[in-house]
Amino acid sequence: MTETPPELIETFDCSSDAVERILKDTLNNTDDGELYLEYSQSEGLVFDNGKLKSGTFDTHQGFGLRAVAGEAAAYAHAGEMTESALKRASDAVKSIASGHSGTYAAAPRRTNTRLYGPENPIGAPSFEEKVKLLQDIDAYARDKDAKVRQVSVSIAGSWQVVEIIRADGEIARDVRPLVRLNVSIVVGEGERQETGSSGIGGRTGFGEFITETSWKACADEAFRQALVNLQSVPAPAGTFDVVLGAGWPGVMLHEAVGHGLEGDFNRKGTSAFAGLMGEQVAAKGVTVVDDGTIAARRGSLTIDDEGTPTENTVLIEDGILVGYMQDRQNARLMGMKPTGNGRRQSYAHIPMPRMTNTYMLGGDMEKDEIISSVKDGIYAVSFGGGQVDITSGKYVFGCTEAYRIENGKVGAPLKGAMMIGNGPADMKRVRMLGNDMALDPGIGMCGKNGQGVPVGVGQPTVRIDGITIGGTSA
Secondary structure, eight states: OOOOOOOGGGGSSSOHHHHHHHHHHHTTTOSEEEEEEEEEEEEEEEEETTEEEEEEEEEEEEEEEEEEETTEEEEEEESSOOHHHHHHHHHHHGGGGGGOOSOOOOOOOOOOOOSSOOOOTTSSSOHHHHHHHHHHHHHHHHTSOTTEEEEEEEEEEEEEEEEEEOTTSOEEEEEEEEEEEEEEEEEEETTEEEEEEEEEEESSOSGGGGSHHHHHHHHHHHHHHHHHHHTOEEOBOEEEEEEEOSSTTHHHHIIIIIGGGBHHHHHTTOSTTTTOTTSBOSOTTOOEEEEOOSTTOTTOOSBOTTSOBOOEEEEEETTEEOOOBOOHHHHHHHTOOOOSOEEOSSTTSOOEEOOSEEEEOOOSBOHHHHHHTOSEEEEEEEEEEEEEOTTTOEEEEEEEEEEEEETTEEEEEEESOEEEEEHHHHHTTEEEEBSOOEEOOSOEEEEETTEEEEEEEEEOOEEEEEEEEEOSBO
């Protein structure tokens, strides 16, 4: 269903001229700032253990008002579109004006690019059709094998309309759809049970993701992973050469390296990459980019939440650090240009530098060639949760699907493998890059300072030598 998105500035209980006057007065004697308006709808259904477990629908609307002066930023927000609420917010953020530099920042450049359509996924298919879809997926998964003990299927969609209004009257506008389908399957033999999961999604309507071919492939993948894990043996502990699979394993790159390349951490000197611009920070051949311009991808944005068009930003080129991901404030303070990475979770949150779709470019080697080069190692195909320290670069990641490599051949699946390392140091130990670069299927979510935003990750098959593996078998 496509509907006409509301003109958000018109939803205030006063004229648009009055809104613009208050905004201009608020941002007088500041370096930058904006009025961010948002209207969003979201829906989520969870079908678990043969029943519709939960169904949620939410709609919200509000504004956030930000004033920036020097290194400081003041922010106020409200869920009511009234003149009185806007005036209260204005009074709250005006106090920051005393630290301004005297020149109000220029507006973001305009763009005619549209990376996704305005289609609202909430109403199509209907609620009844979505429930029937979940029932069909559940039945299909349960009929696959007697080992299947539990199936959980979820579907979620959102539709967000944003307007970014500046003191000079410039207005940037975007309409953002987002959908996701997830399948999780538990299989068991005797007392042992293991889980597999798979998901797909992107910035579009549900269309391509709920075709029978798509959802069956998603369920098949979850079932395959669960069976693999059911046959897994305890992971060894020690130092191994590791082969990372293509696609979703790029989540480790996102966490262990990507966050360290965001502008705010580098401006403040708290990133392991701070002060290393122009230096070798990875092995030769390693190129990492953040690209918010890929059509319909989960992490893509036509414009960021400050109104700046997104870009394909090269971060590491042939092992050399050449760029950071920047919002407007940190770019200005660092003497660099914004890259379209100013993002926020909602109108209730201040923008900050965040990733979009972050991935490593491919090389020229075949996957099998890379695996066959390893005498004794680990092949990590999928990851779950992890922890990263931005300042030191140290990380810990759990593998949800991994295998032992022995004499160049993929062996037994492993249970409980934990990768332990240091992102910047490990980038220098990359030895081989596959020619199979792939993006994840559209399931990524990134957290930072209490805010969550959808993202994409990716990489080719990669060999990294000398990684510490935490396991339960010597």
